[in-house]
């Protein structure tokens with residue numbers, strides 16, 4: 641059975657939940673999946689494919705997500721891998737700066753290493769805001785837009801991803 645790593649960098653838990661939902665769907669589709677914090681991974685040995693996701697804060701990925709790309713660059717360049725960001729909250733119809741959603745240099749780096757896709761999933765503000773910035777964001781955003789994660793979208797993406805992983809790993813085997 642093909643082994644897949646879903647690695648995530650999350651500060652307040654919502655990206656971890658997205659990663660777990662992806663992992664559960666991949667598993668349902670017949671893959672063997674580990675879902676782990678990006679900062680805990682020492683080696684990619686034994687994995688046939690990798691999915692890496694990070695929360696976005698002030699137009700940046702979390703340190704552990706960014707660091708993962710650097711530390712495992714040579715292994716990632718050899719493996720099929722996919723990337724997601726989790727971020728946008730607030731009114732989906734309000735205009736937003738593209739750099740707010742997708743930190744451009746991270747995406748360039750991932751693409752240079754051969755990432756096959758990068759997707760942005762809606763995020764979620766912390767359930768219990770801490771500190772003045774989180775509290776101001778929570779106050780400024782209508783409650784119905786605090787959690788923009790779309791579980792149907794995440795599941796549909798993961799089902800397609802499972803098929804892509806099966807195809808990519810079968811091709812790698814020759």
Ligand SMILES: Cc1cc2nc3c(=O)[nH]c(=O)nc-3n(C[C@H](O)[C@H](O)[C@H](O)COP(=O)(O)O)c2cc1C
Pocket residue numbers: 649650651652653654655656695696697698699700726727728729740741762763764765766773774777
């Ligand atoms: C202080 C702060 C800054 C944020 N900056 C961004 C940002 O630049 N771009 C974005 O899309 N989302 C931004 N968000 C939304 C978070 O990315 C979103 O809440 C995400 O789901 C948090 O993930 P986590 O719970 O895994 O830490 C920000 C949220 C906070 C509280």
